[in-house]
Amino acid sequence: MWDSTMFEMLGKGIGETLYMTLFSTLLAYVIGLPLGIALVVTEKESLLPNKWVNSILNIIVNITRSVPFLILLVFIQPLTRAIVGTAIGSTATIVPLVVAAAPFIGRMVESSIKELDKGVIEAALSMGASPLQIIWKVMLPETKPSLWVGAAISSTTILGYSAMAGFTSGGGLGDIAIRYGYNRYQTDVMFVTVVLLVVIVQVLQGIGMKIASKQDKRK
Amino acid sequence: MEKGQPIIALQNISKTYTSERGEFNALNNVSLEIYKGEIYGVIGMSGAGKSTLVRCINYLEKPTSGKIIFDGKDLGALSAKELRNTRQSMSMIFQQFNLLMQRTAEQNVCFPLEIAGVKKIEAKQRAKELLELVGLGDKLDAYPSQLSGGQKQRIAIARALATNPKVLLCDEATSALDPSTTQSILALLKEINEKLGITIVIITHEMKVVEQVCSHVAIIADSKIAEVGTVKEVFTHPQSKVGQQLVYPNGMPDESFMGKRCCRIVFDGSSAYDPALSSMILECQVPVNIMYADMKRVEDMAMGQMVIQLPEDDTLAEKVIQNLRAKNLIVEEVYDYVG
Numbered sequence: 001m002w003d004s005t006m007f008e009m010l011g012k013g014i015g016e017t018l019y020m021t022l023f024s025t026l027l028a029y030v031i032g033l034p035l036g037i038a039l040v041v042t043e044k045e046s047l048l049p050n051k052w053v054n055s056i057l058n059i060i061v062n063i064t065r066s067v068p069f070l071i072l073l074v075f076i077q078p079l080t081r082a083i084v085g086t087a088i089g090s091t092a093t094i095v096p097l098v099v100a101a102a103p104f105i106g107r108m109v110e111s112s113i114k115e116l117d118k119g120v121i122e123a124a125l126s127m128g129a130s131p132l133q134i135i136w137k138v139m140l141p142e143t144k145p146s147l148w149v150g151a152a153i154s155s156t157t158i159l160g161y162s163a164m165a166g167f168t169s170g171g172g173l174g175d176i177a178i179r180y181g182y183n184r185y186q187t188d189v190m191f192v193t194v195v196l197l198v199v200i201v202q203v204l205q206g207i208g209m210k211i212a213s214k215q216d217k218r219k
Numbered sequence: 220m221e222k223g224q225p226i227i228a229l230q231n232i233s234k235t236y237t238s239e240r241g242e243f244n245a246l247n248n249v250s251l252e253i254y255k256g257e258i259y260g261v262i263g264m265s266g267a268g269k270s271t272l273v274r275c276i277n278y279l280e281k282p283t284s285g286k287i288i289f290d291g292k293d294l295g296a297l298s299a300k301e302l303r304n305t306r307q308s309m310s311m312i313f314q315q316f317n318l319l320m321q322r323t324a325e326q327n328v329c330f331p332l333e334i335a336g337v338k339k340i341e342a343k344q345r346a347k348e349l350l351e352l353v354g355l356g357d358k359l360d361a362y363p364s365q366l367s368g369g370q371k372q373r374i375a376i377a378r379a380l381a382t383n384p385k386v387l388l389c390d391e392a393t394s395a396l397d398p399s400t401t402q403s404i405l406a407l408l409k410e411i412n413e414k415l416g417i418t419i420v421i422i423t424h425e426m427k428v429v430e431q432v433c434s435h436v437a438i439i440a441d442s443k444i445a446e447v448g449t450v451k452e453v454f455t456h457p458q459s460k461v462g463q464q465l466v467y468p469n470g471m472p473d474e475s476f477m478g479k480r481c482c483r484i485v486f487d488g489s490s491a492y493d494p495a496l497s498s499m500i501l502e503c504q505v506p507v508n509i510m511y512a513d514m515k516r517v518e519d520m521a522m523g524q525m526v527i528q529l530p531e532d533d534t535l536a537e538k539v540i541q542n543l544r545a546k547n548l549i550v551e552e553v554y555d556y557v558g
Contacts, residue, residue: 123317126277127331127382128306137333142321217362218320 006189009176014196016090017172020162021204024097025155031102032154035061036109037135047121047131061103069100069161073168090171093162101158108150112143145216152208156201163197173197224291225252226385226418227276232285234271245271246282247442253435255385258412258419260433260450262465265424268442273390273422277309278302290385307335310379314391316371318363324350324374325359331381342381349377353407369400376407380415387411389421393428405432426465427515430454430522438462455485455549466524467511480529480536481510485549486521495546496525503538505530526553 035057041047042054067075073096077087080095116139124138140147163174173193181190234246245268253259263269274280276287278294287294289309297305310331318327328346329339337345350356353373363371372392379387389408393401409432412419421433429436429450436453438446438461445459457463484496500507507527514523529536529552543550 117315117317119313119315119317120319122279123311123313124330124334125279126306126309126311126388127334128303129334130300130303133334137330138319142319144321215321217322218364 010173010192010196013171013173013176013193014200017159017162017174017197017200020090020093020097020165020170020172021155021159021200024094024101024158024162025151027094027098028101028105028154028158029151031098032105033109035102035106036113037139039106039110040113040139041131041135047134057106061106064099064103065107067100069096070164070167072096072100073165073170077168088169088171093165093170093172096165097158097161100161101154104157105150105154108154109147112146112150113139115146116143145212145218148208148212148215152205152212155204155208159197159201159204173200223254225288226255226290227251227253227420228286228288229272229275230286230288232272232275232282232287234268234275234280235283244442246275248285249439249442249444250285251437251444251447253418253420255418256412256416257435258409258421258433260421260423260429260436261439262423262426262429262436263439263461267439269422269424269439270390272439273311273388273420276386276388276420277306277311307331307382308384309386309388310382310384311388311390312372312375312379312392314394316363316368316375316395318371318374318378320363323360323362324355324366324377327363327374328378328381331378335382345381346377349380350374352380353377367400368396369404372396372400372404373407376404376411380411380417384417386418386420389419389423391422391424394423394425401428402431408432438465451487455487456551480531480552481526482529482540482543482550482552483524483526484543485524485551486514487549488522495543495548496527499539499542499546503535503542505535505539507539 038053039057039061042050042057044051044054064072073093076096076099079099080087080092083095084092086092120138120142121134124134129137162170162172163177164170166172166174166176166178169175173196177190177193180186181193229249229251232246232249233244236243236245247268249268249272251261261269261272271280275282276289278287281295289305292305294302294305319330322330325343325346328349329342332342332345347356347359350359353376355370355373355377358366358370358374363374366374375392376387387408392408393404396404405428408419408421411417412432419432421428423429433450436448436450437444438453438459440459440461446453446457446462453462454466457466486495496507496509507529509525509527511526512523514521514525527539529539540550540552
């Protein structure tokens with residue numbers, strides 16, 4: 001059974017997994033990055049304090065983060081169908097992945113920016129910088145290394161989620177593992193897909209950390 | 220000289236912080252006037268309110284009541300945008316330098332210029348000039364983490380000067396530095412004041428810093444101004460209790476001598492190489508007891524003060540005082556000077 005079709009299938013699985021992971025990470029950052037910034041700057045005594053916006057954002061993030069991914073995956077299928085036209089396959093899986101990952105990334109970004117020394121922001125304020133200038137020229141560039149570490153963690157988490165989408169025929173390596181390993185008891189196929197997933201996680205993590213340390217001028 | 224309008228005026232500034240544990244008065248009805256070209260020291264023990272005071276000057280902290288008039292403008296009446304523009308002519312340096320760690324020295328100095336919307340080429344040119352001015356012309360591409368504390372503060376000073384400010388606010392700018400680096404940073408500040416005519420406000424807890432560079436000083440204690448004057452006045456005749464504590468940091472001398480007549484001699488730099496005390500002893504033929512001495516050499520001048528015990532005989536004591544006064548020293552008799 002380890003013939004060319006099997007290898008082809010695994011190759012396609014790797015491709016789909018990478019597609020889902022990278023594309024979802026990207027889209028989730030489009031939402032999560034501004035979300036994380038908003039969580040920080042609307043806080044009390046920050047740049048643009050706003051109690052209401054801050055509380056609402058926190059509630060939304062906490063609710064989305066408490067729903068287990070597998071349940072979220074099924075729960076938002078109507079939304080997925082409305083956007084993609086179908087609820088199966090790797091493109092469809094991107095929708096729940098983004099919904100689940102954006103608040104997670106928001107929290108990652110929030111904690112990265114909060115590491116920044118308040119004195120640096122004070123210095124920028126004393127020079128007459130506007131809140132927007134402080135976000136673009138101080139908060140984001142100064143926390144770049146930490147943001148990249150966050151991106152490495154987020155992308156590997158999203159990779160893990162994408163494998164779970166195999167239960168609803170979401171495509172990728174997780175789908176193969178579930179079809180062969182879980183439904184047909186072909187543990188060897190499952191083993192191979194798990195090894196492949198581990199390798200991809202290592203690579204993503206490695207790339208993220210490498211960029212982070214290259215960006216870091218503090219040492 | 221006609222003083223004209225003060226460049227910074229604090230009018231009845233109060234700042235109250237409200238927390239769950241109640242209210243805290245950081246500043247209580249503080250008024251100060253700082254004129255162009257002065258190096259104005261604000262000194263006080265930690266917790267006296269001096270950091271809040273300096274942050275009120277550039278409105279990083281909004282005073283609870285009172286007005287800040289900077290260069291004729293009431294800061295409280297400005298819009299957010301106008302306030303940001305005004306801040307560009309009022310720079311600040313900090314104890315912890317607060318540099319951007321992901322930017323090189325040059326990029327750090329360019330930062331306020333980017334904010335002010337200066338063209339990149341012009342900004343780079345200016346950054347280069349300023350880094351040369353502060354003695355770091357060879358460190359343009361160095362990151363702050365590769366530099367020493369003194370060098371970091373020099374970058375911060377160059378950065379603060381980038382927008383041609385009228386005022387430079389220094390919040391404990393030398394407190395994180397070792398004594399010799401402190402000296403060199405203070406010398407640099409003095410140079411900037413003289414060369415560029417920038418008014419400097421120095422917040423510190425060290426009397427030495429004030430003695431060395433300031434022309435005027437305000438002593439702040441318990442959220443209030445305890446004493447204001449030229450450094451010479453305050454240094455030679457401290458009026459307030461805190462003032463005396465700051466001028467005599469080591470407290471008063473041996474108690475067994477208390478009650479006897481003593482006099483305090485202040486060396487304000489006018490008697491550079493003249494051994495005043497020994498010639499007085501030789502001329503008057505009287506022994507004196509040195510009870511307290513704190514002398515230092517500042518730019519070839521002897522600065523400091525000394526307390527000596529006078530002879531019991533009144534005529535002799537008077538002779539000693541006259542002799543010292545004749546040497547252009549400031550002499551005042553002190554009866555009990557518990558700090």
